[in-house]
Amino acid sequence: MDDSxxxxxxxxxxxxxxxxxxxxxxxxARYLRTVTFEGLGDHxxxxxxxxxxxxxxxxxFDDAKFRNATVLLVNKNFGCGSSREHAxxxxxxxxxxxxxxxxxxxxxxxFGNCVSLGVxxxxxxxxxxxxxxxxxxxxxxxxxxxDLKDKTVSVGALRVPVRIPEGVRQQFxxxxxxxxxxxxxxxxxxxxxxxxxxxxxxx
Amino acid sequence: MGxxxxxxxxxxxxxxRLPSGQYQLLMGLHLIHEVTSPQAFSMLEERKLKxxxxxxxxxxxxxxxxxxSQLRPYQDALAEDMLRALxxxxxKHGIRYFAPENGEQGIVHVVGPENGLTQPxxxxxxxxxxxxxxGAFGAIAFGIGTSQVRDVLATQTxxxxxxxxxxxxxxxRLGPGVTAKDVILYIINRLGVNGGVGFAYEYxxxxxxxxxxxxxxxxxxxxxxxxxxxxxxxxxxxxxEYLKGRxxxxxxxxxxxxxxxxxxxxxxxxxxxxxxxxxxxxxxEPMVTWGITPGQSVAVGGTIPAADxxxxxxxxxxxEAYKYMALQPGQPIKGQKIDVAFIGSCTNGxxxxxxxxVEVLKAGRYKVAPHVQALVVxxxxxxxxxxxxxxxxxxxxxxxFQFREAGCSMCLAMNPDKLKGNQLSASSSNxxxxxxxxxxxxxTLLMSPIMVAAAAIAGEVADARQVFGIHS
Ligand code: SF4
Numbered sequence: 001m002d003d004s005x006x007x008x009x010x011x012x013x014x015x016x017x018x019x020x021x022x023x024x025x026x027x028x029a030r031y032l033r034t035v036t037f038e039g040l041g042d043h044x045x046x047x048x049x050x051x052x053x054x055x056x057x058x059x060x061f062d063d064a065k066f067r068n069a070t071v072l073l074v075n076k077n078f079g080c081g082s083s084r085e086h087a088x089x090x091x092x093x094x095x096x097x098x099x100x101x102x103x104x105x106x107x108x109x110x111f112g113n114c115v116s117l118g119v120x121x122x123x124x125x126x127x128x129x130x131x132x133x134x135x136x137x138x139x140x141x142x143x144x145x146x147d148l149k150d151k152t153v154s155v156g157a158l159r160v161p162v163r164i165p166e167g168v169r170q171q172f173x174x175x176x177x178x179x180x181x182x183x184x185x186x187x188x189x190x191x192x193x194x195x196x197x198x199x200x201x202x203x
Numbered sequence: 204m205g206x207x208x209x210x211x212x213x214x215x216x217x218x219x220r221l222p223s224g225q226y227q228l229l230m231g232l233h234l235i236h237e238v239t240s241p242q243a244f245s246m247l248e249e250r251k252l253k254x255x256x257x258x259x260x261x262x263x264x265x266x267x268x269x270x271x272s273q274l275r276p277y278q279d280a281l282a283e284d285m286l287r288a289l290x291x292x293x294x295k296h297g298i299r300y301f302a303p304e305n306g307e308q309g310i311v312h313v314v315g316p317e318n319g320l321t322q323p324x325x326x327x328x329x330x331x332x333x334x335x336x337x338g339a340f341g342a343i344a345f346g347i348g349t350s351q352v353r354d355v356l357a358t359q360t361x362x363x364x365x366x367x368x369x370x371x372x373x374x375x376r377l378g379p380g381v382t383a384k385d386v387i388l389y390i391i392n393r394l395g396v397n398g399g400v401g402f403a404y405e406y407x408x409x410x411x412x413x414x415x416x417x418x419x420x421x422x423x424x425x426x427x428x429x430x431x432x433x434x435x436x437x438x439x440x441x442x443x444e445y446l447k448g449r450x451x452x453x454x455x456x457x458x459x460x461x462x463x464x465x466x467x468x469x470x471x472x473x474x475x476x477x478x479x480x481x482x483x484x485x486x487x488e489p490m491v492t493w494g495i496t497p498g499q500s501v502a503v504g505g506t507i508p509a510a511d512x513x514x515x516x517x518x519x520x521x522x523e524a525y526k527y528m529a530l531q532p533g534q535p536i537k538g539q540k541i542d543v544a545f546i547g548s549c550t551n552g553x554x555x556x557x558x559x560x561v562e563v564l565k566a567g568r569y570k571v572a573p574h575v576q577a578l579v580v581x582x583x584x585x586x587x588x589x590x591x592x593x594x595x596x597x598x599x600x601x602x603x604f605q606f607r608e609a610g611c612s613m614c615l616a617m618n619p620d621k622l623k624g625n626q627l628s629a630s631s632s633n634x635x636x637x638x639x640x641x642x643x644x645x646x647t648l649l650m651s652p653i654m655v656a657a658a659a660i661a662g663e664v665a666d667a668r669q670v671f672g673i674h675s
Contacts, residue, residue, distance in 0.1 A: 029616060081427075084349075112348060116351060189219055190229060197216070
């Protein structure tokens with residue numbers, strides 16, 4: 001299970017400014033009309049990209065300099081709104097695939113969905129995030145290193161401490177973020193508890 | 204020191220503490236629909252796993268279903284594929300399916316309660332962020348992603364962190380024309396769209412206690428818009444009265460035992476809360492959102508706030524909202540010309556939501572303004588039948604509303620009901636995100652059902668109390 005460990009994630013960065021970026025924007029609802037997650041990557045931020053395009057501006061996800069990025073740098077409350085896992089799935093299937101996200105804060109369901117997909121979301125204070133975003137904007141080819149062991153993110157000489165709930169960090173370090181097997185191991189305890197809950201036996 | 208309902212239910216449903224430090228929590232009820240379950244069933248198949256408790260899993264179809272005609276096959280081939288995938292999965296795994304062909308279909312958060320599936324003291328999950336709706340019954344209910352749907356199908360459990368609990372007390376009398384929707388929009392306005400991150404919300408106080416179950420569901424429904432993954436209200440006589448006689452509610456002696464269990468899960472009088480906030484019902488006015496997050500709202504008589512009225516970290520979002528909504532700070536929200544009016548969704552698509560509108564429509568000869576397309580979409584087929592049985596569909600159509608089939612419809616426009624271009628919509632739904640109602644440039648103003656009706660008739664945002672002459 002070694003390839004499921006997430007200890008140090010290195011890659012080029014992509015900067016996406018803004019608070020409260022919701023999952024409707026990450027992947028518009030019309031792309032939820034599907035029975036697989038295949039092909040979602042092309043539609044990540046599609047409406048935001050089109051709108052900026054019309055104004056003659058370039059969305060980071062259209063910006064050639066970020067094409068090889070695997071680490072996404074965002075601000076506050078990223079991924080709020082709908083619980084759709086299609087959102088992190090789309091990010092994971094965009095170009096080379098987003099493998100880690102660094103931001104000021106994340107919406108809870110989005111954060112959990114990312115864990116299930118093996119994508120760590122780490123947080124830092126606003127000033128650190130701004131510094132990281134500046135560094136990557138200045139040179140998109142620089143390597144961003146997300147180190148879950150040290151709990152740091154670095155870009156060149158800049159190195160900032162980051163937070164991630166300890167339990168989740170352990171799951172990533174041990175490669176246990178895919179939870180089904182772990183949950184299933186407690187099958188007997190599940191069945192025993194179900195017998196104890198009054199409403200599951202029809203009272 | 205006493206415990207909150209959240210802690211009691213969390214503790215009694217904990218299977219184990221996982222090596223990660225998270226808790227493995229047993230789910231008493233798992234609701235599924237066509238959008239977030241097909242991939243989960245595929246993952247299950249890949250791993251050759253079975254559904255562990257098919258009898259605790261219930262399905263329906265809501266997001267993609269057309270509301271003009273439910274005839275199969277659907278014109279949208281992608282929607283047809285999704286429904287077929289769901290039908291195949293429920294058949295294969297022996298899952299009870301509330302099907303359109305049996306007249307049982309509806310929005311998952313309307314169908315669960317109306318069938319008596321949703322009960323106090325349960326843990327409830329669904330691959331849908333508005334699952335907190337079920338918290339109105341004193342259940343711990345929350346939305347999950349597709350990989351977690353897979354986990355619950357396979358194990359009936361989830362790994363979770365324990366949340367903090369914030370008690371939100373609302374006391375006093377709501378003014379005439381002020382509804383449960385205004386209460387929750389007000390709370391979100393005050394606490395912010397991420398004020399609830401890390402918290403479960405316990406709604407309490409005499410204002411909440413006086414609410415019907417439909418109203419309580421409206422409040423709990425939008426917990427997620429305030430950042431809280433779940434929100435609940437302690438069960439009481441109103442809850443039990445609602446449940447009595449419903450299809451899946453306990454009967455006879457089982458009912459008595461159920462009552463004892465339900466009473467036991469309530470928050471203790473001396474429970475400790477991580478935070479307590481208090482609001483006065485008298486301070487709450489009919490609310491309207493003006494921006495692109497559910498927290499960007501004003502009282503109907505108010506003006507759009509200037510960016511510097513917000514904390515620094517919210518100014519950028521306000522600037523973005525002015526631009527997207529084509530609204531200026533200082534402009535009154537009243538008088539904004541609307542194109543579409545939508546009454547429905549899991550927030551406000553239940554019988555009493557429509558009843559409130561029928562009451563005011565009945566009082567006069569009101570007509571939807573000629574330039575407005577107005578939709579009435581019942582939350583479930585049962586709600587639709589209840590409205591028809593009372594002749595309310597005719598009151599709506601006589602006033603110029605379209606009376607549609609049940610479903611999510613224009614709440615997120617995955618079906619054919621969509622805004623066009625940058626149309627402005629007065630909507631009783633729960634999200635005003637960019638593009639939410641089906642057009643990438645469409646604009647949404649969230650408000651209560653009677654406020655939507657008032658806007659439909661005036662052709663612009665209006666105060667329902669003035670349009671309909673609502674006085675105390
Ligand atoms: S009505 Fe809207 S919010 Fe509710 S379940 Fe349907 S799409 Fe989601």
